[in-house]
Amino acid sequence: MHTILVIEDERDLAGLVAFNLEKEGYRCVIACDGIQGLEMARQHNPDLILLDLMLPGMLGTELCKLLKKAENTSQIPVIMLTAKGEEIDKVVGFEVGADDYVVKPFSTRELVLRVKAVLRRFAVETESETIINIGTVTIDTSRHVVAVKGEEIAFTSTEFKLLHTLVKRWGRVQSRDVLLRDVWGYNYVGDTRTVDTHITRLRTKMGEAGDMIKTVRGFGYKLEER
Ligand code: CA
Numbered sequence: 345m346h347t348i349l350v351i352e353d354e355r356d357l358a359g360l361v362a363f364n365l366e367k368e369g370y371r372c373v374i375a376c377d378g379i380q381g382l383e384m385a386r387q388h389n390p391d392l393i394l395l396d397l398m399l400p401g402m403l404g405t406e407l408c409k410l411l412k413k414a415e416n417t418s419q420i421p422v423i424m425l426t427a428k429g430e431e432i433d434k435v436v437g438f439e440v441g442a443d444d445y446v447v448k449p450f451s452t453r454e455l456v457l458r459v460k461a462v463l464r465r466f467a468v469e470t471e472s473e474t475i476i477n478i479g480t481v482t483i484d485t486s487r488h489v490v491a492v493k494g495e496e497i498a499f500t501s502t503e504f505k506l507l508h509t510l511v512k513r514w515g516r517v518q519s520r521d522v523l524l525r526d527v528w529g530y531n532y533v534g535d536t537r538t539v540d541t542h543i544t545r546l547r548t549k550m551g552e553a554g555d556m557i558k559t560v561r562g563f564g565y566k567l568e569e570r
Contacts, residue, residue, distance in 0.1 A: 346463060347371045349390035351381035351407070352425065353399050361394065364452040365459065378402025382410060385417050392463055394455075395442070396425045397435070405440045412441040421462045425450075443516065465515055476511055479569050480553050483511055492553045499549065502527065506542050510557065510567040519564040539565075 348370050352358040355376065362372035373388050375381035378399045385393060393411065397404035404424055411417040424435045424442040435442045444462050446455055474486040482491045488504050490497050499507065506527045510518065520536035528538070543565055547554030558566050 345369065345371050346391040347373065347388060348459065349373050349375065349381070349384055349388060349393045351375045351378070351384075351393065351399065351404070352396040353377055354396075360452065361455060364456060368456055368460075370459070378404070378407045381407055385411055385420065386414075389416070390420060392459060392466075393420055393422045394425060394459070395422050397427070405435065408435075408440050408442050421466050423458060423462055461515075465513075478511060478514060478567070479556055481511075481550070481556065483508060490550075492550055497549050499546075503542060503546055503549070506539075507546055510565065514567040514569070517560045517564055517566045521564075523564065 348365055350358050350361050350365075350372055352361065352374070353376050358374045358376070362374055365372050373384055373390065375384045378401045381393075381395070381399070382402075384390075395404045395408060399407070408422050408424065411420065411422060421443040422441070424440075424445040425448055426432060426435060426445050427448050432445055432447075434440055435445050443465075444458060446458050474484060476483045476485065480493045482494070483489075484491075485508060488499075488501070490499055490504065490507060506523065509523065509526055520539045523539045524536055543557060543559075547557055550556075556567050556569065558568055560566060
């Protein structure tokens, strides 16, 4: 059973969210401020954190940064609960590092769907599952084979590793530097244009499915289902 930590100072809302998540089979723990939230994240090691942005004591953005920095909590996905117009780009960007966000007021159904999607995304990343399907693309990580609509595509090992890295982190923007580090290795002395060149090749080889690789201008790339 997945445990979800809800960090939200509006007790009614926290209770409502927990009630609806528990109906879906999740276990919920609630923290009412940032300090308590940080403690509970360390203590309960939840599978996901729902984090309100406006919290007394410590802002959700500050708390998120702390969680993402600490070794024992950095791997926990965080969905930020924000109000409209709160700097969403910053929230899911590098600076704060939330994995997703939901804008208040939200329907509990919308929230549950988002929780499921993020948990699925993280399962793909950590699971030993060897066949990954995203849209029309199938990746067999044990055989290092990529197929689009069932048709196998010949990839070099670097191309495969690049696609696999994007797939593991689908929906999340990866900077060129991070890709260079994780695909080519820390010691690779190269230009981030190497990444661009390989992305172009991936897109070409994948045909129509190449559209799944999105460019985030001036930053990097991400993979999206459509
Ligand atoms: Ca609040």
